[in-house]
Amino acid sequence: MKPLLRTSLLKNIDSLLVAAIGFCVIFLYTRHGGIGISPDSITYLSTARNMNAGKWPVVYDDMQLILFPVFYPTFLGSVMFVTGVDAFTMGPILNGLLFGLVIFLSGYIMEHFMFRSKWYKWIILLCIAFSPAMHDIFSMLWSETLFAVWVLLFFIAQKKYFATHRTSALIWLAVIAALTCITRYAGVTLVATGGLLLLLDKQLPRKKKLLHIVLFGAIGISLLAINLVVNAKVTGMLTGMRQKSLTPLNKNIEYFGDVLCDWFTFLVNHYTFAFWIGLILLIVFIVVFLYRALTFSHYYSYENISLAFFLVYGLFIIISSTLSRYEQINNRLLSPIYIPFLFAISYAIPRRIAQAGKTKWLQLTVAIMVAVLFLYNQLATDQVTYKNVREGGIGGYTEDTWTQSPTVQFLQAHKEILNDDKTVYSNASHALYFLTGKGTETLPERVHDQEVKGFYSEDNFYIIWFNYEDNVDLLNLREIAGKMKMDTIHTFPDGAIFFCRNYAAMQHR
16 A cells, blocks of 8 residues: 555656646745735634634524525535634635645546546646636635535545446435535536436436436535525525526627636636627537536546536536626636646647657647747736736735724724614625624625515614725615614725615604
């Protein structure tokens, strides 16, 4: 066993070295103000803290966690329990380790490609380590960091299953898919990917194939089903209140293409063709996958497994964005397919060069020049990003704009408003929890009639307003002033504090 382990480590020493580089990059990015914190991060962080306080799964405002599945905050809470260190403080180290693990697993997978090449492996690993797309994710306290690890472990487990078709290997594959589903709801794409690969597997007899698909599907969605049943039982909703999409299919394909242009680095200014880039790549990859399935060519390879996930996940994001309203398709949403995308557009290059004959060195030179250009553009972007985060912190609630906010500093010094028995609303309740330690209510979104009606029926309450928080879905000050009497308590360069009273309640008195 020891010689086998030694051999494995020697084969992947390059992966370990680049993983260490990736860890250092994330650690450097987070030196100024710590790990990046967004509203979603506050949900995860507060749930993890409440878990260690004996309340679970409850977020900062004592409401049930339903917008996100339970595993990532549970993971953070477990890290807090074991280390005794708050998840925010641990964030840079934790994300650095996760990023390093993603790089190492990527190297392990490439070491088992159909055609192995050390120079190719080094280039792709460095592209991942210095990728602005990856830094954008791993510098934030987001569930996508753990999700990326699950995806690569799923690829490895799928390959192990293909090698033996044993039920035990299938169960491990299904367990990984199940854990991914309760890390992000988009984890269902792994269940769909596994089901698709099983369905088209020609080595499985029909009866065994049916049994394996049923078993894989049942285990794969089991934890998610439990999570959703609990949500429905406690709150009456499966995943919270979701709005209908405002963007059509063609626009979402364009946004998909926009992100791919960013990933190409040298196509950043070619957004005019984003729709066609996105559509053509999807069609080409679909044709390649179907060809492999029909001809049985390279079907059981890592290259094909990762391509299947790229297609399933990419189409899932495009279609779900067309049906349901959430943030515009961006790098964060598509980050789980960044590494499969790199594999898909590059894996054939080493084999083609090796078989090129007299033009081998010419093709190798061109390939290396393109790779150098790709890395150069990445490093140029990294340099600008690092300068910004070194001076002001990572964008979000750890940025200097928030930590040095006059409104926040006043509330930190005068907590009587936050400690008042009257309700406190804000258009940035997540920020207030993170920066003051006090939970407040979020102003209702105007499309939710019952919440708005309940808000206006209250006799009196405080509003803490931040000028630079741009959630346009929430009720704004002008709308509230038309229904309530608003007295200004304090004003600041970046916000204000108001005391609101209901006109009807005032007349009744």
